[in-house]
Amino acid sequence: MHLSLKAGERIFINGAVLRVDRKVSIELLNDATFLLENHVLQVEDATTPLRQLYFVAQALLIDPSNSEKAKSVYEDLHRETQKLFTHREIINGLKHAAEMIDAGRAFDALKIIRGLFVMESAILPGEPEAKPIQAA
Incomplete structure (x- = not known):
């Protein structure tokens, strides 16, 4: 699954909170539980x-x-x-x-x-x- 995040945006993955410092695209290569910040x-x-x-x-x-x-x-x-x-x-x-x-x-x-x-x-x-x- 491909996700695109804006600078400063957070994503919650398997209980961890990640914040990116620049616009990035990430690809989840296995099953992960995640929630985008704008859904919180x-x-x-x-x-x-x-x-x-x-x-x-x-x-x-x-x-x-x-x-x-x-x-x-x-x-x-x-x-x-x-x-x-x-x-x-x-x-x-x-x-x-x-x-x-x-x-x-x-x-x-x-x-x-x-x-x-x-x-x-x-x-x-x-x-x-x-x-x-x-x-x-």
Whole structure:
């Protein structure tokens, strides 16, 4: 897999945080768990149920040494989040995201959850329009 990074950009690979000092392209030659900086949600931005779920799911990628604990928190939060929504597309998305987490595909779960942010902001009262996290 080829990745292009801008100067100063960070990438999280197998729990390590790398920052590049100039524009670079890198090629991952084996299986690696990674997350680009522009996909990382900061704790202060985890202000809605789906964003909180996303935040916990990203911990599976950023900190693999604590993945069992993060997965347990994800499962609990997922169960509670499902109770909050009646919108069929969000419920289906949450189910699909949980399947991806169970299959060890946290990055795919993040893409699914990210795709639900706009619907969530339209459903929840008082929520401003969701700030996008760039899609993978």
